[in-house]
Amino acid sequence: MIAGSKPVSLTPPANSTESLVKKKHLFDFKDWSLQEVHALFDTTDVMAQVLERTIKRVPALQGFTVGTLFFENSTRTRLSFERAARAQSADVLSFAAGASSLSKGESMKDTLRTIDQMQSDVYVVRHAASGVPYQLSKWTDAVIVNAGDGRRAHPTQALLDAYTFKKNFPNFDSFEGKRLAIMGDVMHSRVARSNIELWTLLGGEVSLCGPATLLPQEFEQFKNVSLSHNVYEAAEGAHAVMALRLQSERMTSGLLPSIAEYQERYQVTEQVMKHAHSDALVMHPGPMNRDVEISGELADSERSVIEKQVANGVPIRMAVLYTLLVGKR
Amino acid sequence: MRTVIKNAHLLDATKDYGTADLYIKNGLIEGSNLSGSVDETIDASGLTLCPAFIDLHAHLREPGQEVKEDLATGLAAAAAGGFGSVVSMANTKPTVDEAGIVADLVAKAAKIGQARLFPSASLSHGLKGETLTDFAALKKAGAVMITDDGIPVQDSHLMRRACEYARELDLIIQTHSEDPSLRQSGVMNEGLVSQRLGLPGNPISAEAIMIFRDCEIAAMTGARVHIAHVSSQRGMQVIEWFKAQGYGNITAEVTPHHLTLADSVFESFDSIYKVAPPLRTAADVAYLREVIAKGVVDSIGTDHAPHTQAEKDQDLLQAPFGIPNIEVTFPLLYTDLVEKGYLSLSKLIELLTVGPAKVMKWDAPTLEAGKAADLVLLDLKGEKTVNPKMFKSKAKFSPWSGQSLKGWPVKTFVAGKQVFSV
Numbered sequence: 001m002i003a004g005s006k007p008v009s010l011t012p013p014a015n016s017t018e019s020l021v022k023k024k025h026l027f028d029f030k031d032w033s034l035q036e037v038h039a040l041f042d043t044t045d046v047m048a049q050v051l052e053r054t055i056k057r058v059p060a061l062q063g064f065t066v067g068t069l070f071f072e073n074s075t076r077t078r079l080s081f082e083r084a085a086r087a088q089s090a091d092v093l094s095f096a097a098g099a100s101s102l103s104k105g106e107s108m109k110d111t112l113r114t115i116d117q118m119q120s121d122v123y124v125v126r127h128a129a130s131g132v133p134y135q136l137s138k139w140t141d142a143v144i145v146n147a148g149d150g151r152r153a154h155p156t157q158a159l160l161d162a163y164t165f166k167k168n169f170p171n172f173d174s175f176e177g178k179r180l181a182i183m184g185d186v187m188h189s190r191v192a193r194s195n196i197e198l199w200t201l202l203g204g205e206v207s208l209c210g211p212a213t214l215l216p217q218e219f220e221q222f223k224n225v226s227l228s229h230n231v232y233e234a235a236e237g238a239h240a241v242m243a244l245r246l247q248s249e250r251m252t253s254g255l256l257p258s259i260a261e262y263q264e265r266y267q268v269t270e271q272v273m274k275h276a277h278s279d280a281l282v283m284h285p286g287p288m289n290r291d292v293e294i295s296g297e298l299a300d301s302e303r304s305v306i307e308k309q310v311a312n313g314v315p316i317r318m319a320v321l322y323t324l325l326v327g328k329r
Numbered sequence: 330m331r332t333v334i335k336n337a338h339l340l341d342a343t344k345d346y347g348t349a350d351l352y353i354k355n356g357l358i359e360g361s362n363l364s365g366s367v368d369e370t371i372d373a374s375g376l377t378l379c380p381a382f383i384d385l386h387a388h389l390r391e392p393g394q395e396v397k398e399d400l401a402t403g404l405a406a407a408a409a410g411g412f413g414s415v416v417s418m419a420n421t422k423p424t425v426d427e428a429g430i431v432a433d434l435v436a437k438a439a440k441i442g443q444a445r446l447f448p449s450a451s452l453s454h455g456l457k458g459e460t461l462t463d464f465a466a467l468k469k470a471g472a473v474m475i476t477d478d479g480i481p482v483q484d485s486h487l488m489r490r491a492c493e494y495a496r497e498l499d500l501i502i503q504t505h506s507e508d509p510s511l512r513q514s515g516v517m518n519e520g521l522v523s524q525r526l527g528l529p530g531n532p533i534s535a536e537a538i539m540i541f542r543d544c545e546i547a548a549m550t551g552a553r554v555h556i557a558h559v560s561s562q563r564g565m566q567v568i569e570w571f572k573a574q575g576y577g578n579i580t581a582e583v584t585p586h587h588l589t590l591a592d593s594v595f596e597s598f599d600s601i602y603k604v605a606p607p608l609r610t611a612a613d614v615a616y617l618r619e620v621i622a623k624g625v626v627d628s629i630g631t632d633h634a635p636h637t638q639a640e641k642d643q644d645l646l647q648a649p650f651g652i653p654n655i656e657v658t659f660p661l662l663y664t665d666l667v668e669k670g671y672l673s674l675s676k677l678i679e680l681l682t683v684g685p686a687k688v689m690k691w692d693a694p695t696l697e698a699g700k701a702a703d704l705v706l707l708d709l710k711g712e713k714t715v716n717p718k719m720f721k722s723k724a725k726f727s728p729w730s731g732q733s734l735k736g737w738p739v740k741t742f743v744a745g746k747q748v749f750s751v
Contacts, residue, residue, distance in 0.1 A: 107643065108642075108643070129645050130527040130598070131526070135598060151528070152528070153527070193525070218520060218521045221521055
């Protein structure tokens with residue numbers, strides 16, 4: 001037998017925490033418990049071991065079909081999910097809006113119902129509008145995994161961010177007292193919303209920073225969330241600093257005066273990180289505008305776990321697919 | 330033809346007549362507790378008889394959008410909701426911006442013989458907000474109201490000239506008061522809920538600013554201006570401020586949905602709740618409930634806005650604005666407001682009969698002898714579940730689907746003729 005080809009056992013013991021996950025879908029973390037998230041992280045550890053082997057594949061989802069329904073284009077998230085599905089021997093049905101009948105005027109409901117005839121067990125959904133995963137769940141019996149809906153949620157991104165943070169510290173005990181600083185365009189960011197939801201669910205705190213036009217005051221009402229318009233203040237004592245992508249259309253739509261002024265006031269730099277906790281990590285959900293929201297130097301620095309985030313996306317998504325399809329039974 | 334409706338509780342906005350028999354002759358109310366032979370006797374024991382309701386705000390979608398609704402289904406739905414008269418909105422395809430279209434609608438509705446139709450006509454050609462339509466010719470053809478409802482009139486100068494010209498003709502202008510540059514592409518009320526759900530918000534200031542502009546133009550021109558579907562406390566307070574200064578030419582409308590639903594319903598991500606102006610916060614709903622009892626609001630208009638199920642099945646950014654509600658308006662408001670003590674029954678009836686009639690300068694609908702026999706028999710006791718599949722409207726969905734309500738219309742009469750019966 002080739003070393004490392006032996007499948008890792010994925011049958012949870014009877015009293016495993018995995019059985020705690022009661023959810024049918026992953027839309028967001030609105031009704032998720034702390035135990036359920038930790039169960040997902042435990043499964044992620046197992047998946048990460050699979051990916052360290054020479055033959056990076058287990059038969060855990062053999063016979064299952066994973067449909068990726070990407071109504072909005074995204075390469076990296078789709079690739080990550082497809083990798084996660086195939087590493088567990090699932091079949092993958094890949095749907096991308098650009099090349100589909102959507103451009104011929106087909107509704108998303110009809111698209112779903114058509115693909116449903118091909119019998120997917122789970123749909124991984126990306127859409128430009130908030131709430132679409134909820135809407136689709138009414139029209140299919142399959143499991144729905146949200147791969148990003150509008151500005152609303154990107155739960156697997158938040159999971160991989162928190163997982164990356166947790167795994168970075170050998171003796172990590174808890175998110176309690178740990179603060180994540182999110183810098184930039186919070187208003188338009190599903191990554192920010194999911195991270196706020198998950199990080200505070202895990203017991204941590206979140207500080208948000210950005211220009212007033214991109215940082216809605218309403219976020220101040222969220223539990224364990226603070227707001228600031230000063231990057232140094234927001235970074236002060238933070239255990240992780242995440243820069244959000246700034247889209248150039250924010251300038252043309254009157255939300256910001258100029259890139260130069262944004263860089264000057266909000267770019268995450270080495271200087272900013274001096275205010276953070278000495279072990280603080282630098283994160284970015286990608287795709288990154290180097291030297292706009294984050295300095296290139298910092299993105300490449302030792303503090304940066306940006307590439308690790310992408311790598312952890314695969315075991316996280318493996319764990320999500322596995323847990324929702326078989327692990328909870 | 331002489332009909333008697335026996336043993337009903339007779340009630341209008343001005344008077345409680347107690348239990349009596351109402352006689353109808355040749356389309357008019359003849360009087361109560363008369364005698365003599367009749368052609369028809371309707372036993373209405375246990376039921377309440379009121380003047381039929383008047384809706385100054387319904388989207389009947391004809392011409393051009395018959396896939397959503399047409400005059401026959403829309404006017405039948407109105408009758409089923411207890412409405413005897415309906416003002417249809419002009420944001421159709423083509424727009425109701427020519428006298429010929431108005432005349433066609435009037436002629437067609439007369440043949441249908443359901444609720445009475447009073448078409449509005451658009452303020453600008455094609456709702457483009459650029460040039461005024463022929464108000465005088467439209468009025469002559471039967472248009473009773475001028476409105477670009479659906480699309481706010483962005484150009485303040487055009488609104489001013491429209492008001493001046495409408496005043497000359499004693500036509501009422503109804504406004505859709507939202508500042509387009511502030512509401513942008515908002516799909517729901519901007520606030521804590523929209524920020525949490527990541528949905529583009531439409532701020533209350535977009536409404537309040539435009540209501541102020543429209544009231545100020547009403548004050549300047551003296552035109553009769555009816556502010557449609559006021560949804561927010563701050564918007565309503567602007568109207569209160571103008572009314573307190575004695576501007577009787579300004580009138581205001583609220584809708585059933587703004588009186589009963591708050592923005593948190595969007596937690597379900599159901600596009601059924603997408604409506605313009607948007608559902609506001611629970612505090613706004615509470616405020617609107619408070620002011621309708623105080624008499625600041627002149628009429629309840631349904632803003633019945635049917636769409637196809639397929640249109641509403643789109644995502645929340647694409648789905649069209651509008652809630653179909655004309656068939657549940659009375660039971661909903663009776664159950665949610667009257668039964669729960671927010672509003673008296675006679676006040677609710679006023680907001681659906683005498684109130685809108687006064688806005689339009691129409692004869693006050695009461696149960697007195699000589700009035701048109703436009704009547705509705707209501708069952709205030711029996712409970713029934715909202716079942717959209719049974720709607721006469723083509724839009725067979727409802728935010729209140731499955732809710733148990735009281736106060737359902739049992740029969741509706743227009744000019745003495747029964748146009749609806751359960």
